[in-house]
Amino acid sequence: MKYTLSHSEIRDGIIKLCQQFDGRYWQECDAQYAYPANFVNALTQEGYLSALIPETYGGLGLPLSAGAAILEEIHRSGGNAAACHAQMYTMGTVLRHGSDIQKQRYLPEIASGALRLQAFGVTEPGSGTDTTALRTTAIKKGDNYIVNGQKIWTSRAEHSDLMLLLARTTPKEQVSKKTDGLSVFLVDMREVVGTSLTIKPVRTMMNHATTQLFFDDMAVPAANLIGEEGKGFRYILSGMNAERMLIAAESIGDAKFFIEQATAYAGEREVFDRPIGKNQGVQFPIARAYADMRAAELMLAEALRLYEDGQSPGEEANIAKMLAADAAMAAGEACIQTFGGFGFASEYNIERKYREARLYQVAPISTNLILSYIAEHVLGMDRSY
Numbered sequence: 233m234k235y236t237l238s239h240s241e242i243r244d245g246i247i248k249l250c251q252q253f254d255g256r257y258w259q260e261c262d263a264q265y266a267y268p269a270n271f272v273n274a275l276t277q278e279g280y281l282s283a284l285i286p287e288t289y290g291g292l293g294l295p296l297s298a299g300a301a302i303l304e305e306i307h308r309s310g311g312n313a314a315a316c317h318a319q320m321y322t323m324g325t326v327l328r329h330g331s332d333i334q335k336q337r338y339l340p341e342i343a344s345g346a347l348r349l350q351a352f353g354v355t356e357p358g359s360g361t362d363t364t365a366l367r368t369t370a371i372k373k374g375d376n377y378i379v380n381g382q383k384i385w386t387s388r389a390e391h392s393d394l395m396l397l398l399a400r401t402t403p404k405e406q407v408s409k410k411t412d413g414l415s416v417f418l419v420d421m422r423e424v425v426g427t428s429l430t431i432k433p434v435r436t437m438m439n440h441a442t443t444q445l446f447f448d449d450m451a452v453p454a455a456n457l458i459g460e461e462g463k464g465f466r467y468i469l470s471g472m473n474a475e476r477m478l479i480a481a482e483s484i485g486d487a488k489f490f491i492e493q494a495t496a497y498a499g500e501r502e503v504f505d506r507p508i509g510k511n512q513g514v515q516f517p518i519a520r521a522y523a524d525m526r527a528a529e530l531m532l533a534e535a536l537r538l539y540e541d542g543q544s545p546g547e548e549a550n551i552a553k554m555l556a557a558d559a560a561m562a563a564g565e566a567c568i569q570t571f572g573g574f575g576f577a578s579e580y581n582i583e584r585k586y587r588e589a590r591l592y593q594v595a596p597i598s599t600n601l602i603l604s605y606i607a608e609h610v611l612g613m614d615r616s617y
């Protein structure tokens with residue numbers, strides 16, 4: 233297969249690194265529900281997780297498309313970057329909205345791997361997609377904010393030192409717009425875990441290290457407020473396009489994995505004395521998934537181009553994320569069908585990848601909400617919620 237790919241050197245480096253972490257490695261992590269620590273350490277040591285951190289702070293200072301290339305190749309190799317991808321987009325909030333002191337204090341250590349910024353606490357059990365309805369509060373008392381409430385689906389919290397947290401600092405009734413009064417904090421979880429912060433793992437259909445968090449009078453130094461109090465919602469929104477594009481890249485990697493596996497297997501597997509891949513009934517779903525993947529890939533390339541040109545490609549980033557997640561599902565479906573019964577056997581990695589790829593129909597934003605975005609913000613239709 234030929235693709236128009238950027239950052240070929242980075243891709244080659246990732247392909248080489250991922251060869252040390254083969255299907256068996258991911259199967260074992262999956263079976264034991266274990267965090268892929270060796271994989272994440274290797275990525276960190278090679279500097280890939282600090283790709284987007286500016287060189288002044290010890291990172292590689294690469295553009296977003298390089299981050300997308302890294303995540304795509306991890307997924308294409310059969311791995312799962314969900315164990316560590318958040319560092320790439322949460323770091324952007326600190327970079328864009330943090331003070332010089334905060335950036336000097338945290339970014340070099342994040343870049344070196346001494347500190348992990350993998351946790352992003354936004355979603356709550358009671359608010360779901362309606363972020364502004366979140367109920368976790370942060371009340372200023374002296375030099376601290378005192379945080380109470382709970383979060384759900386805070387992934388990687390057990391494997392992170394820092395968390396970017398969104399909490400309400402002014403009650404909803406006291407703000408003119410419901411998006412006001414929310415603030416972002418950089419929480420050093422090492423100081424509070426086990427006392428005012430309780431972390432409870434949540435088992436999911438794939439190995440994702442996600443958790444539920446409970447805050448009980450958790451003190452966060454006021455110095456760790458990012459930007460201005462009450463403006464946190466827009467800081468989080470400003471990172472959304474990058475997040476959408478990086479996740480789209482992972483889904484494109486998933487689609488490529490499935491297509492390559494299905495194509496190879498269809499050529500090898502003989503039934504009725506001929507390769508199953510000679511049948512159009514086997515070929516066509518794979519070919520269609522390939523076409524879906526290419527469309528998603530081109531939309532992602534356009535979104536990245538606009539982003540790197542300094543624009544805010546909300547339309548393109550959202551469409552790329554949706555098309556890519558759909559292409560991954562179509563390719564996964566074609567692949568599992570091509571493998572027949574063996575598609576369900578763990579040792580082929582197809583069923584595991586299928587479970588992992590399914591997440592991106594829901595997180596970090598569900599398909600319905602992307603369609604609502606297109607209807608409202610691109611087509612000018614009435615807001616439906």
Ligand SMILES: Cc1cc2nc3c(=O)[nH]c(=O)nc-3n(C[C@H](O)[C@H](O)[C@H](O)COP(=O)(O)OP(=O)(O)OC[C@H]3O[C@@H](n4cnc5c(N)ncnc54)[C@H](O)[C@@H]3O)c2cc1C
Nearest residue numbers: 352353354355360361385386387440594595596598600617
């Ligand atoms: C494994 C996993 C990891 C995650 N990691 C993180 C993380 O690290 N940090 C974090 O903050 N969050 C995380 N999330 C949360 C994720 O972002 C949310 O699950 C997602 O935003 C959807 O929210 P919800 O689950 O509350 O669904 P809900 O908001 O309850 O929605 C349920 C369904 O209703 C639909 N729906 C809701 N409102 C509308 C509407 N107006 N129109 C049409 N359809 C609608 C949705 O599309 C969805 O299909 C994670 C989730 C999972 C499952």
